[in-house]
Amino acid sequence: MDENSLNLSELTEKIRSYLEASIPSLTWERHFNGAVIPATPTGTVSAASMEFVNTVKGADITVVTFSIYIVDPTEDDVEGKALKVRTALKENESLDGLIQSGEVSKIEFGAVTAKAGAALITYKAKLWL
Numbered sequence: 001m002d003e004n005s006l007n008l009s010e011l012t013e014k015i016r017s018y019l020e021a022s023i024p025s026l027t028w029e030r031h032f033n034g035a036v037i038p039a040t041p042t043g044t045v046s047a048a049s050m051e052f053v054n055t056v057k058g059a060d061i062t063v064v065t066f067s068i069y070i071v072d073p074t075e076d077d078v079e080g081k082a083l084k085v086r087t088a089l090k091e092n093e094s095l096d097g098l099i100q101s102g103e104v105s106k107i108e109f110g111a112v113t114a115k116a117g118a119a120l121i122t123y124k125a126k127l128w129l
Contacts (some may be wrong), residue, residue, distance in 0.1 A: 006046045007073045008064065010053070014098055015089075015123070016045040022088035026070065037116050041072040041081065047068060048122075052129075061127040068121040075117035079083065079093065082119035089123060099125045 020028040026043040038093040048067045072078050086104040093101050
């Protein structure tokens with residue numbers, strides 16, 4: 001992949017649409033809407049950072065880190081929903097050939113309010129440039 005052709009918006013949308021098809025019980029948005037608690041269980045996907053590794057001639061690789069948030073206004077099994085995201089991403093490690101490989105490296109849990117739960121999933125996608 002040519003560095004000039006790397007399109008984070010396209011990659012973010014691919015991840016979002018894949019999760020939407022794999023886990024339709026969540027409403028999947030592209031961006032996190034801040035402190036607003038959604039009316040229905042919602043997931044968001046956004047690119048967080050890029051790290052360049054193996055940057056020698058002929059082996060230029062980037063790792064794009066995505067933040068995938070799940071916010072559930074009822075705190076109904078947020079852990080289970082987060083693990084479903086991990087399973088879905090493991091089942092399609094290359095996102096249909098768009099990336100070299102991807103992995104969920106971390107899941108963090110927290111309460112948004114006394115009744116709403118949240119999870120932050122860190123997903124790392126490795127791409128050739």
